[in-house]
Amino acid sequence: MSEPIPEEAKQAGVKYIVPITGVEKSIKMTDTAKAELQASGMMDEKGKLKIKGVSPKMLKRMKLEAVDCPVLGTSVGFLQCYVCKNFFSRTMGKTYCKGEPF
Numbered sequence: 187m188s189e190p191i192p193e194e195a196k197q198a199g200v201k202y203i204v205p206i207t208g209v210e211k212s213i214k215m216t217d218t219a220k221a222e223l224q225a226s227g228m229m230d231e232k233g234k235l236k237i238k239g240v241s242p243k244m245l246k247r248m249k250l251e252a253v254d255c256p257v258l259g260t261s262v263g264f265l266q267c268y269v270c271k272n273f274f275s276r277t278m279g280k281t282y283c284k285g286e287p288f
């Protein structure tokens with residue numbers, strides 16, 4: 187059972203609340219996600235991430251988190267989720283996702 191979406195989030199277009207889980211090994215980003223990150227300046231050509239407001243320590247932690255993405259139907263590393271166009275917010279260990287098809 188998925189939990190009810192708060193009215194405020196619903197109005198902002200949130201369709202899913204997805205639990206963030208810990209993983210032992212970080213899930214690789216897809217090439218598409220990498221290309222998008224590079225295009226938006228959040229990743230350099232060497233593949234190093236530079237996300238505004240996210241410290242290296244946080245990055246390290248986020249690499250070991252994942253979500254079961256309801257849009258892609260697969261597990262996605264939290265970093266990829268965080269920079270996804272559907273990402274709305276992270277609250278209490280859950281991603282608020284807008285769920286638009288890619």
Ligand code: SF4
Pocket residue numbers: 204253254255256257258262266267268270271272273274281282283284285286
């Ligand atoms: S924000 Fe993007 S990656 Fe994260 S759960 Fe939603 S669609 Fe999937």
